[in-house]
Amino acid sequence: EVQLVESGGGLVQPGGSLRLSCAASGFTVSSNYMSWVRQAPGKGLEWVSVIYSGGSTYYADSVRGRFSISRDTSKNTLYLQMNSLRAEDTAVYYCARGFSGSPLSFDYWGQGTLVTVSS
Amino acid sequence: EIVMTQSPATLSVSPGERATLSCRASQSVSSNLAWYQQKPGQAPRLLIYGASTRATGIPARFSGSGSGTEFTLTISSLQSEDFAVYYCQQYNNWPLTFGQGTKVEIK
Numbered sequence: 001e002v003q004l005v006e007s008g009g010g011l012v013q014p015g016g017s018l019r020l021s022c023a024a025s026g027f028t029v030s031s032n033y034m035s036w037v038r039q040a041p042g043k044g045l046e047w048v049s050v051i052y053s054g055g056s057t058y059y060a061d062s063v064r065g066r067f068s069i070s071r072d073t074s075k076n077t078l079y080l081q082m083n084s085l086r087a088e089d090t091a092v093y094y095c096a097r098g099f100s101g102s103p104l105s106f107d108y109w110g111q112g113t114l115v116t117v118s119s
Numbered sequence: 120e121i122v123m124t125q126s127p128a129t130l131s132v133s134p135g136e137r138a139t140l141s142c143r144a145s146q147s148v149s150s151n152l153a154w155y156q157q158k159p160g161q162a163p164r165l166l167i168y169g170a171s172t173r174a175t176g177i178p179a180r181f182s183g184s185g186s187g188t189e190f191t192l193t194i195s196s197l198q199s200e201d202f203a204v205y206y207c208q209q210y211n212n213w214p215l216t217f218g219q220g221t222k223v224e225i226k
Contacts, residue, residue, distance in 0.1 A: 035215075045155075045163065045206055047215040060214045061120075094162055102168040104210035105153035107175075109162035 002026035002108045004095050009113030016085050016117070022078040022095030022110055030073045033098030035106060036080045038091035038115075048093070049080065050104070063089075085117045121145050121209050125218035131226040132197050140221045142190040142207035151211035154183055154192045157220075158203045166205075167192065197223070 008020040020036070036048040049059045049069040057069050068081040078095050092114050096106035122145040132138045142152070150170040155163035165174040167183035170190060180195040194201055202225055207218040 044219045045157075045208070045217040047208075047217065050215075058213060099165060099168060099174070101172070102151070102153065102210065104151075104215055105165060105168045105208065106155075106163070107165045109164075111162060 002097070004097065004108055004110035006093065006095055006110040006113040009093065009115045011116045011118065012085055013119050014086060014117055017081070017083045018085065018115060020080040020082065020093055020095075020113055020115070022080075024076050024078065024097075027097070029071050029076050029078055032100075033103040034069075034071065034078045035096045035098065035104075036069060036078075037094045037096055037106070037109075038089075039094070039112070040088075040091045043091075046091070050098070051078070052103075082115070085115075087117050089115060090117045091115060120214060121148060121212050121216050123207055123209055123216050123218035125205075125207060125221045127221060128219070129222045129224060131224050133226045134199060135196050136226075138194040138197055138201075138223055140192040140194075140205055140223070142185075142192070142218050144188045144190075144209055146212075147187045148209040148211035150186045151209060152183075152185070152190050153208045153210065154181075155206045155208065156201075156203045157206065163206065194223075 003025045035050040066084045092112040094112045097108040099107035124143045152170045154167040157163040171183045204220045
């Protein structure tokens with residue numbers, strides 16, 4: 001059974017850093033496109049970043065240069081390193097697996113982890 | 120950036136009725152469009168990819184159509200479990216973008 005479990009969210013001050021983790025089971029992270037998608041409270045969905053199976057990475061303009069996506073093959077885990085956090089980064093962060101038929105759409109999602117940026 | 124505009128923002132429908140949701144792209148996305156359903160407190164669920172192909176396990180009452188800039192998600196006969204927020208997403212261009220959502224509520 002495919003499962004994605006995020007962790008690492010919490011309250012952080014503006015300018016601070018957090019690293020989110022997404023532990024996967026039932027499939028191999030490094031063989032799939034993996035993305036982070038966020039949702040601000042009461043708002044819609046916003047794509048944040050993707051890492052291709054080949055290792056290429058892409059970012060939304062709003063986070064480029066501040067966030068970094070990576071994976072650990074031995075742990076079958078996806079990460080999102082978030083630096084220079086701003087109030088507008090406050091959101092639930094979901095990790096999502098790229099669907100094999102259309103890898104930039106998402107067929108499995110984690111339950112999300114809440115990041116709150118506030119002083 | 121491609122802007123995805125969904126309409127209406129809220130759709131009030133009675134159980135058993137048909138619901139038609141629209142999604143418009145600011146420029147062509149070919150057929151590189153997906154639809155998701157999200158219920159309160161839950162992660163989104165993939166319904167449709169490639170504009171018209173149902174994802175695994177999605178009931179036949181859900182159908183997608185369109186290409187280019189105009190897309191439609193139709194729910195042929197609404198069931199109680201279908202009341203939720205629906206998002207479209209284009210994956211033709213960077214950055215990947217979502218519509219703002221259509222809430223389908225009970226009339």
